[in-house]
Amino acid sequence: MTSTSCKQVAETALAQCVAGQPPRELPWSLLQEPCAQALFGTLVEGLADRFEPALCDVYTRLFSQALCHADSTLDVMSLVARYERVRRPRPVAGRPQRVFVLSRVTLGADVAITSILLAAAKRRFPSAEIVFVGPGKNQELFAGDPQIQHAPLEYRRGSLTDRLAAAGELKQLVGQPGSIVIDSDSRLTQLGLFPVCAEENYYFFESRAYGGSSDRSLPELTADWAWETFGIRDAKPYVSLARVPEKTPAIAVSLGVGENPAKRIPDPFEAELLKELSETGLSLAIDKGAGGAEAERVERAIAASGVEASVWDGSFAGFAEIIASSRLYLGYDSAGQHVAAACGVPLVSIFAGFPVPRMFARWRPSGEGSTVIQVDRPDAHETLGRVREALAAVLGPPVTRPAARRG
DSSP states (O other): OOHHHHHHHHHHHHHHHHTTOOOSSOOGGGGSGGGHHIIIIIIIHHHHTTTOHHHHHHHHHHHHHHHHHHOTTOOHHHHHHHHHHHTSOOOOOSOOSEEEEEOOSSHHHIIIIIHHHHHHHHHHOTTSEEEEEEOHHHHGGGTTOTTEEEEEOOOOOSSHHHHHHHHHHHHHHHOOTTEEEEEOSOGGGTTTTSOOSOGGGEEEOOTTTTTTTOOOOHHHHHHHHHHHHHOOOOOOOOOOOSSOOOOOSEEEEEOOOTTOGGGSOOTTHHHHHHHHHHTTSOEEEEEOTTSHHHHHHHHHHHHHHTOOOEEEOSOHHHHHHHHHHSSEEEEESSHHHHHHHHHTOOEEEEEOOOSSHHHHHHHSOOSTTEEEEEOSSOOHHHHHHHHHHHHHHHHOSOOSSOOOOOO
8 A cells, every 4th residue: 555545544543533433443454564654653643642541442452453463472352451450550569679661762751751750760669770661862861860770672663563573572671570660651562552571560651541631731640640659749750861061041942843744833933933032142052853854944944044053963862951051942842842841941832733632731841931832723923922922921021132144
C-alpha cells in the first residue's frame, strides 16, 4: 500500500474509535511494513492524545492483535487480561535492590512525567540502584544526578517488528532478581501492553486514563500516582544537567514542533515573533531543532526578521543548559517548555494543534512563571498580540530601540 492509502485506513479506524464504534479487528493492512508510520503516528497516537479512558480500552484490544501478529508466543485474551490487572495502581511492596524506571522516549515527557517517577523512587528507595532505561539523549537530562544510573536502550521508529525489538531487549534487561519496573506509559512496552517482567514486580502508570475526565496536568497526575504507589508526596519534575550554567540576560527560543505542523502558527508569525522578542533588549538564543526542514525554517525566520541571534545547533541537553541559564523561555508546545518549568525559568508557551481540550490540559506546563497561550484559531496577528501581552506581564514594557539588523 502507498503511505497515502495507509494513512486513510488509519484515519478511518481512528474516526470509528472516536465515534464509539471501533472495528472488531485491527485493519490487516496496518500490520504491513509500509503502514507502520500510519499505525503508530495516526491511530495509536490519535487514541492516546485524547486522554479518554474508553479509548485506552480500545487501544488495548486492537493493539494486542498487532503484538500477537508480530509475536506468535503472545495471546490476545491473555494480554488484555494482564493489562486490566496492571493498570490498577497499587502500593510498592518490599525493598527492591534495583528500580528500573522506563523512559517515555520523547524528551518532553521524560521531564514532565518520568523525572517525577525518578524523584519519587530516589526518596522511596534511598539504598536501591535507580536505573533510567532509555535513549542516551534522554539520559543526558539527568547526567548530573549521581543517584541515577543509565541502561541504554534505543527505540527504533521503523516497522512494527523494529519497534517491538526494544521490548524484547528490555525484557532481557529487567529480569534481574531483586528488581522492580516502573513503567511511565512507555513506548518501550507499547504503553504497558508488552509483558517484560513478572506482574508482581511491575508498576504501571497509565497516563492516558489516570485522572479520568479532570483537567489536571500530567505533572500533577504523575505526582498523585507517585503518592498512591510510592507513598511519596509532592514529587516534582526536574532535570540534572552535566553542567550547571550561569544565568544570562537572554531569551531561549524554540520553534520546533516535533514533526507536527499543526502546532505551528502560520507565516509571518515566527519572523514577527523574533522581531518582538528583540524589542525586549534581551539577547536571543534560538534552537535549530532536529535539523533538516525544521532547521531551514528557523534560518528563514531569522533572516526574515532581520534580528541578531545566537543559534544552537547541537544536542537537546545543550539547549536545556541554555534554557536553564536564560531569563525567559518561549516556544511552541515542545520539550523546551517542560525543561523551563522544571528549572523554574519563566516561560511563554504557544500551544496549538491539540485534537481535544483535554490534551491541552494534560500537556500544558505547570508551575510558577508558566504562561500558556491556548491557540484555538492559528491566526498570526492575534497570537502575536497575545504573546506581546504575555511578555509585558513577565518582563515589563519593551525597550524603545529598533530591532538590531544582521550584517
